[in-house]
Amino acid sequence: MADAQVFQKTPADKVIILNVRAFEIHPFLAPDWLDLRVGFFLSLTSEAGNDDPAALAETIPDDGRGLPAQEHYFIGVGGDNVFIGFSNATGPDPTNYKGDSMLVSSDAGIGVGTDFWRPKNGDNDRITAGIFDRGRLIGSTPLGLQQHFPQNPVAAGGYAVMLGLQLLRDNPSSRTIRAMIKSDANSADMAYSDTPTLDVIRTQLETWPPSQQLGPVTLSNVPNRFYFYWPFRQSRLRIHSYGILKAK
Amino acid sequence: MLRLLKGIFGTVEAYALLDFEAVPIGDLTGTVQLGGEVDAGNCRFETAQFGSRT
Numbered sequence: 001m002a003d004a005q006v007f008q009k010t011p012a013d014k015v016i017i018l019n020v021r022a023f024e025i026h027p028f029l030a031p032d033w034l035d036l037r038v039g040f041f042l043s044l045t046s047e048a049g050n051d052d053p054a055a056l057a058e059t060i061p062d063d064g065r066g067l068p069a070q071e072h073y074f075i076g077v078g079g080d081n082v083f084i085g086f087s088n089a090t091g092p093d094p095t096n097y098k099g100d101s102m103l104v105s106s107d108a109g110i111g112v113g114t115d116f117w118r119p120k121n122g123d124n125d126r127i128t129a130g131i132f133d134r135g136r137l138i139g140s141t142p143l144g145l146q147q148h149f150p151q152n153p154v155a156a157g158g159y160a161v162m163l164g165l166q167l168l169r170d171n172p173s174s175r176t177i178r179a180m181i182k183s184d185a186n187s188a189d190m191a192y193s194d195t196p197t198l199d200v201i202r203t204q205l206e207t208w209p210p211s212q213q214l215g216p217v218t219l220s221n222v223p224n225r226f227y228f229y230w231p232f233r234q235s236r237l238r239i240h241s242y243g244i245l246k247a248k
Numbered sequence: 249m250l251r252l253l254k255g256i257f258g259t260v261e262a263y264a265l266l267d268f269e270a271v272p273i274g275d276l277t278g279t280v281q282l283g284g285e286v287d288a289g290n291c292r293f294e295t296a297q298f299g300s301r302t
Contacts, residue, residue: 002275003298014268027294070301198265243265
């Protein structure tokens with residue numbers, strides 16, 4: 001069985017749809033960076049339809065013993081044993097992360113609504129991003145980093161959401177990294193678009209928005225790959241485009 | 249497109265951007281060279297890998 005498929009969403013937008021519980025890892029080269037910015041346009045569709053963002057709510061229940069890592073979503077960058085980005089995993093036990101893994105219908109923040117789908121941890125709405133090393137969540141998890149995938153594309157302002165990360169370090173050999181994630185009123189969403197093109201990513205990455213900081217933390221390895229994984233069975237992750245920009 | 253982006257970026261040292269317009273419609277499994285990348289400087293994408301969790 002295939003792990004993903006390529007689908008023509010619009011004449012100008014061909015997307016990769018990860019099959020249920022499939023992942024994409026895409027290594028990149030960006031040597032000696034001090035300020036590395038990454039961004040990706042994403043959306044959700046149903047398990048059965050390639051362009052169907054309806055009825056995706058789902059809960060993967062934690063019976064109190066925690067859930068393994070593969071029951072949580074991971075969208076961001078990684079390296080050997082390292083992940084930085086968006087996730088509803090908590091750690092610190094590397095094999096059992098606490099809380100239900102959920103996808104809920106939401107407004108553009110952390111309220112009830114029908115315009116967006118919002119992944120979350122059942123224990124706490126704030127658990128939506130982090131830095132992980134050897135399976136353990138390290139550093140603090142700031143408030144206000146929730147991601148919202150369009151459920152009603154017209155109301156959302158587009159069928160795809162752009163998310164991103166800015167990685168900073170003080171010298172090009174350092175493994176001590178801090179990550180900046182756009183934050184505004186319980187939202188890390190950088191843009192919504194019906195034209196999730198490279199030009200839009202480029203524009204968004206050039207001027208980094210006001211952000212919350214994760215870290216600094218000293219990692220066992222420096223991230224060198226994109227990592228996309230979606231754990232739910234009623235929905236699939238669509239990847240429209242992505243990019244890296246070495247600003248320094 | 250590449251020349252246009254290089255001109256727009258100006259002071260930016262390096263970038264790599266990828267959409268999937270060059271990827272044929274169909275299934276993807278395992279190791280895949282996606283193609284269609286736009287890059288400049290010393291940033292590049294390598295070969296993508298697809299897989300699944302149980």
